[in-house]
Amino acid sequence: MASQKILVLGLGNTILGDDGIGIYVVREIRRKWAGRPSVEVVEASLGGMVLLDLITGFDKVIVIDAIMTDDPKPAGFLYELSLDDLGEIVQPYASHALDLKTTIELGKRLGYAMPSAVRIYAVKIEENTTFREELTPPVGDVVAGLADRVIAEVS
């Protein structure tokens, strides 16, 4: 059986501080790991429908992104999520509100090759509304360990 095609997708915005955590993790993965032909490591400052182009054709997608929650977990806390954790599919009220789950469901209905497995590593952040290029220490501390973890998973 051919090996699974896997996409490691780092999402975020590196000019909005901790929002860029997903990008920094995939850059760390690229720095540490020579890679495998069946694994693509991609960074994207994108959201919504645009993700359809990126994830089509992969068997498995590992998403690394920031998350903001109102639970008491500290910044830097790592959540492991599935699509089911992302809630119901709804009609968005603005373009900015299209989401990964809807995108994948849409791709499936349209007959696109959508990943059968989606694992999401979400790093808790406190703030993503101030323009800056640095990560805060608790979020920056996650980069190396999370990169190692993803490498171990796809190696």
Next chain:
Amino acid sequence: MSKKITIDPVTRLEGHGKIEIFLNDQGDVEDAFFQVTELRGFERFCLGRPVEEMPRIVPNICGVCPTPHNMAATKAVDKVYGVEPTITAKLIRQLQYNAFYVEDHFIHFFFLASPDFVVGPDANPAERNILGVIQKVGMEIAGKVIEVRKRCRDIMRLLGSKAPHPEGGLPGGVSRGITEEERVTIKATADYAVEFAKFALQLFKNVVVRNPQYLDLVLNDAYNLNTYYMGMVDENKNVSFYDGNIRVVNPEGKERAVFDPQFYTDHIAEWVEPWTYIRLTYLKVLGWQGLKEGFGSSLYRVGPLARLNASKGMATPEAQAEYEEMYAILGTKPAHHTLAFHWARLIEALQAAEDMQRIANDPLLTSKDIRNMNLRLTKKGIGCVEAARGTLIHHYETDDKGLLTKANLIVATQHNAAPICLSVKKAAQGFVKGGEPKEGLLNMVEMAFRAYDPCLGCATHTLPGKMALEVVLRDPQGNVLDRISRGI
């Protein structure tokens, strides 16, 4: 507020998509305020950077509309370096921009707007989404939406190295030219986009305009807002997306101003209110008159319908025919019907597609003369385009080395923020009586929202990638009476 999952993203950003509705002593709607989160520190972030970096930085401001930011920045950098792009460079930029327009407008219509009309505004929210639309219209049409989008994105990728975040943007031109082989593909995409735009308009007319219930909704006073309008126009005062003067018309459609965007500060002023982070814009000559509509107001709207209202017509023939038909049916120009933004959006998509055809057939498209290197630092540049959501202005100033000393942006949602408050208020008025919100309030308010497609902070990447809209009802003393939101 319902919380369906342990990790509740409803409050992922304080103020994100929050609407505050204040009731009077009778329990009827007195005021409504729309709040979004401001991205802070942009100017400080930019200061000291080489100005030519801006076209690469600013697409990151927004994960949804990076192309307009890139284009406005590129045009501002042209001005900073006192250089006019070559004819071919302009054609290539316009091609890229039109491809963006077609893609963005169709996505908005089919994914955001059409669930209300194709599935129905009163439909079960679980079905009132793009998947419900596919169920209704069939896979073939849905496949075409995806196909036209893909083809346009291929053009954007070709010209900007990746889509939708363009990486190009050189003063005086573009970083790559077009080959004759590529022209063939571009022509095919343009033809496909024109045909699809015509189909989409026919679908809109069949489903919405010919359905008395939906046409009533479009014409309903709850979605009517009497304002000034602003939009970019070409030399014939027709709708223009990439370049031109800014035209303003009054609520009766009479020309109030036409100005070069370089002089925007003479015409557009910003106002700070304690209830919002957004610096609200208004027509400077009229002074700040508060949140009110009509002649006594200084508020104006931008975006698809505003552009059509502010123009004398469309720049391409098929779009012009659709423009005339729309105003004939709506009965007035300017049309104040907020839900007609959706109609105007499709007409604009047709213009963008037709303009792609024009460019694809222009012999100069494949010229090698893609950059004017006659640069001279002027230290100031203002770049303006019509973003899909409305007029976008980037204003940069530099020192003698071309390092930024000032960066100011005016984005579409700033222009529209005050009118959105008024639209929300009017939509809510019909659905809150005697202090009791009626069933359906949330979607009626959201429909007003969706027409403008406001930009809410642009930090779109943080999971889960969707944002809840929360409506808070308050009594005259500010006490919370009710909170309504969709649990996500």
